[in-house]
Amino acid sequence: MRIFVFLALWAACQSATAPPPVSANAGAQTVRPEHTDTLIPPQYDELGRLVRVQKTDAEWRAQLSPLEYYVLRQEGTERAFTGDLLREKRKGTFTCRGCGLPLFHSEAKFESGTGWPSFWKPIRAEFIAEHEDRSYGMVRTEVECARCGGHLGHVFNDGPRPTGLRYCINAASLDFVPD
Numbered sequence: 001m002r003i004f005v006f007l008a009l010w011a012a013c014q015s016a017t018a019p020p021p022v023s024a025n026a027g028a029q030t031v032r033p034e035h036t037d038t039l040i041p042p043q044y045d046e047l048g049r050l051v052r053v054q055k056t057d058a059e060w061r062a063q064l065s066p067l068e069y070y071v072l073r074q075e076g077t078e079r080a081f082t083g084d085l086l087r088e089k090r091k092g093t094f095t096c097r098g099c100g101l102p103l104f105h106s107e108a109k110f111e112s113g114t115g116w117p118s119f120w121k122p123i124r125a126e127f128i129a130e131h132e133d134r135s136y137g138m139v140r141t142e143v144e145c146a147r148c149g150g151h152l153g154h155v156f157n158d159g160p161r162p163t164g165l166r167y168c169i170n171a172a173s174l175d176f177v178p179d
């Protein structure tokens, strides 16, 4: 009997301290019109995990321009020095073009001379997923959006201090929201 009382108290305590449940469609995003700058904050499930965005290939094709689709969903790379956000100098937040997750702040942007927007740190490490990329005879670290899985670019160890990292990101993978 005592064990049942204990379990009942434990369960009541758990439900009292647990965050409110996230609705089933919390991760679903409405389709944005093209080139509308948007920041959609992260949401977390009851276990504290980032709620992911999952869409069908047809939905991605409908939302993204052909270049954005090529880069984000097919791990493509835009031509150097062609990205519209390469020379963006305003203070603000660079968000994922696929799902609006805030990825980089302008304070971490620097001029790398490579022709792609470059950052020395993400807003939060957990917003960036890393994978080993052995394409083109090189071993590189691919970075993608942790929420929607969209390909962003690569991260290298030749960046400026204090991190020494260089996140080399396709402008086509990003939106910009001024402060």
Ligand SMILES: [Zn+2]
Pocket: 096, 097, 098, 099, 100, 101, 145, 146, 147, 148, 149, 150
């Ligand atoms: Zn994303």
